[in-house]
Amino acid sequence: MKTYIYSTCVFFFFSFFISAQSNNKDVLFTVDNNPVPASEFVRVYKKNLDLVKDESQKDIDQYLTLFINYKLKLVEARALDFHKKPQYIRELEGYKKQLAKNYLVDNEVTEALVKEAYSRANYDINAKHILFRLEPSNKDTVEVYNRLIDLRERFKNEDFNSLQKELHNGNTILVEDLGYFSVFKMVYDFENEAYKTSVGEVSMPFRTQFGYHIVKVFDKRKSRGEITAGHIMISNNNKETTEDPETRIKEIYKLLEQGQEFESLAKQFSEDRSSASKGGKLAPFTSGQLSSTVFEDTAFGIQEDGAISKPFQSEYGWHIVKRYSIKPVGSFEDMRYELENKVSRDSRSKLINTSMQNKLKKQYNVSNENTARAYFISILNDDFYNRKWQLPEGFSKEKTILTIGNKNWNYKDFASVLRSQQKGDVKGKSFEQIVDDAYESFLNTCVLSYHEDNLENVNEEFAQILNEYREGLLLFDLMETKIWDAAKSDTLGIESFYNKNKENYKWKTRVEAAVATTSKEKDIEKVRQMFKDDKPVEEIKQALNGNGEQNVIVTSGIFAANHQALPTNFEFKEGVSKVYYQNNAYYLVKVSKLIPESYKPLDEVRGVIINDYQQELEKNWIDNLKRKYKVTINQQALQNIKEQIIN
Template sequence: MTKLILGLACALSLSFPLVAQQDDDVLFTVDGAPVTVGEFRYIYSKTNSGEADFSRASVMEYLDLYERFKLKVARANEMGLDTVTALQNELEGYRRQLANNYLVDREVTDKLVEDLYARQQRDVEFSHILLTLPSGDPADTLAVYRRARELRDEVTAENFAEQARTYSEDAYSKDRGGRIGYVSAPLPRGMYRLEEALYGAEDGAVVGPVRTPAGYHIALRHGSRPAYGEVEIAHILIRKGDNVETAAARARAEAARQALTDGASFEDVAAEYSEDDETRQQGGYIGFFGINRYNKDFERAAFALERDGAISDVIESPVGFHVLKRISRRGMQPLEQQRPLLEAAVRNDVRYADAQRALLQRLAKEYGTKKMQANYADFVAGLDSTFFLLDTDLAPAGDDKVLLQVGDRELRASDFANYLTRNARLRASLERRYEADGAADLLFESWTDEQVQAYAEAQLEKQFPEFRALMREYREGILLFEATKLEVWDKAGEDSTGLQAFFDAHRDDYRFGPQAHVLTFTVTGDGPAPAEVLSYARTHDPEATADHFAGTGVAVGEERYEEDRLPDGLTMEAGSATAPTVTAGSTTFQLVADVEPARRKELAEARGYVIADYQDQLEREWVEALRRKFAVKRNQKVLAKLIES
């Protein structure tokens, strides 16, 4: 029973798609309430996971389990538990939590993650021409955009390098004809639109202008290659500059390289030579990295190492001279392993906001969202500078007119006013940039998005069978838990008479095996010799032994063990003893004083086990009573078809 509750109510964060089912055949009914093949297939597959083989034995076992589950739900409904306010609130709280991200995750996050993962399978090589923005003034931005458009008309793949040297404002790449080299997705934050243009272009194509926070880009895609993945590296660094002679630094790096050739370990040489204080005591360990994280020469040398353990020649970077060791190299990891990192990447990028906005626009169109222009104009006409005050009353003074319609839902001026009140600080912050009507327009757009998403979330059960299945599963799990608590668990814990009667009828089921009475002696300081203590203890009871050695540095502990828990070195025989163990100035040994024969436990000694067994009996009796009360009818033809699937 506990396994079923956990399977049906606790693992709800997992979402398994329903297997396509062309019909809604009824597999069985409980008191006339149908359970379809689709419902059973879903819960069977989810609970059994990889072991859901739809064999006769497996299906029949779980069918019996699920019928019992449905019987308890029927009883819960009969008890009226589905009308209990606390349980309704618990279910609604869960639905809000689940629905809050369900649509966006399904429609936005999952797709963005899959798209990004697909892009990460290849590195793209490109060059670009960058025209920077001199200020945030819209007029300046427009002027730069027009210049970029004009330049784009003149740029070809053949003259790209020349044009980049002439016009690009990227100091890093200008002198190299705008060449950036290979990059991998995702590009740095804010560069999503450039990434999208590059990965969407053909080799040899010029794209742009593309706007990023850096300005406007015109880019040439040279080609692509299978992604390099990541390499795990350790290094030895000898710094240059800051009054360090370059020749002397190189000579020291060569000496370190020679020490490796002569057989010294990389860890020892790093500790002796390396001037990278962060890694020298860790064997020079840097870790895994991909392309475009370090200097190009450093990166090129790292990825050029062809096997684990290979050592590079001395290479130079802007910070000094390096000797590299390849520890390992790995390609792209499976999507599910990468998913958490990719989700974080897309959520912190403009691509997420773009996709979320596109989703809301699509849903608004799909549901038939309509702004009531005349009514909205009347609402805005009543606004003045008090609109920006935190505590202003924005409730409509006259008719509470409809301002927005989403599907079959009408939202009124009072609903918009409540939204404005909830977002008072945001409303107040707009005073520096907007008049009251402009701020209201901006907030109305945000409110519309919120209402469209809320309406979409209200339709989840209709649109997504798996969401409907999850909500049914959680609702029935709550009802089952509460009904079982009232009918079984509470009774087992509170019915002392019934518990005692059950125990009396099953006394022989609760027994202790033979138990060894074990004494543990610890002798400290200048106490008596262990042999003396052991000799006395073998002929006297524990109390007499403790009294005899009182005040002499001898401590005596007692415990009883059944045979399977007996400490090493002891046997189930009186007089059995362990060899003395000396630790930190004390000597410890153990002695079996006597062995008690097997006996039956009293209720107080077995109470936890007895309650659990009593609960199982009560539940069996409960289910039998429910089967007599609520008829269960199986459709044998549908069942046979399910097993054959």
């Protein structure tokens, strides 16, 4: 599915139902005689008001223009039968099923599971386990259970490494150190046993979808909470400068040891552009949130606010981290939404589903009794165990077996479920048990299906969101066909657009230069003289950074005017510059060559060109749609909306 559709069309897709402030019969505008109510516009405008980044979109008239363009595209999409395409229908059905999950839950059970998850989120468990793998269809076996009972005593007292060496085969028996983990990191059945087991104890054998386990808990610690930190990063892959990343980070660390400010050095040298301008400060994060374990462990390992780490390497480069603060796990209310989402996606959802199924049976007055039980038991035979069973001749496939509301299911529907049971492990099961298990699954599926099919009729919020998905998918397919893919494949059009707009794709004047920075005015004067004497950069570094001190950092490369290494308002000319002072440091630049403005080659900026070309195509296309479909705006309704929003 096109999950990225949200970012493309966020303008419209997440407008949840709120009380309309305009009369539903009050038409704001029509497109090709199709009315659009004022209430819809108000709802979408208010919901998206805080999401839009372009201030012009907060202007009601500008927003209305965008909204009309949106409706024009939808009219065109339906005129071209995009809504009848099989792929569109499949994707819409997929979205509908995903959305319906939020409305097919037992809120009481969900609340209990969310509270349990919050309690566990406050702790991390350090555990090891022994697993005897079994297929989910395998029955519980006394033999495996008893073997784990015996091993439980050994697990309590013997060295884990010795047990691992003796038992672990990587296939049927796993003996693993799981390290620290918290809520949602393991399947729910395993998590339950781990959190119920005391430190130093070994659980009784228990079963999950993977087989039988015993788990030993070695430690239970308070969650590390949320840390606010900053960093200075030197990338492993910076092609703009020639300095070795490890050497550079160690130079910066010496400056910190000599008393220079972390934030000032981050602004000067950190190659994480998103945080450098903020003095290296990062958004708060929790354990497991970042993609680098070594970075997290180093950050959480800093013992006090204001302290910094030694230089270390991650997957992305070399870092120095500063800790600003740490706060514990948030309150239950702060974490509720996140926990609810995780519970709904976790194996806990099976508990919620079972509870919901039971409530729906009561709501729709559905009995668990299978009125055709005896008949289906009578038509089973030993072929079922060999996956060869077929329905008998004269099978009454159209006879009703279940009725919920105005919908009926027949013998054929249940027989399909029954036949599918042959694919599972049914050996040892009686015909009675086979039929009963199949009917339970069949009944639960039917009652949920009936409720789901009727959601759009009984739940206004669901209906509103589903319609926005419906229109969003339609718009995406139309834009992909008419604009995005068309632009990408139009080689001649792209080249023509580039040639007509070459002035927009130029390299500004750049310099090949060496940039020296230091916190000491006397040192920058020494650099100035050595620059004038054409001393090599390495010689300058050796002369000024002796005796274990890091007094000067020199960065060499090719720089544009806005490059981080250059001082603000740097004057582009060859030779040695004047001394600049900013970010609590002195800057001196020696320019060896001016690189004049030049056009960027098409291949180098093709992605940008395609994006700009798509925007031009879309503008021309919208103009054509406005000529094709008449748009009439109700000015009085628009004025009423403006007064409501302003007031």
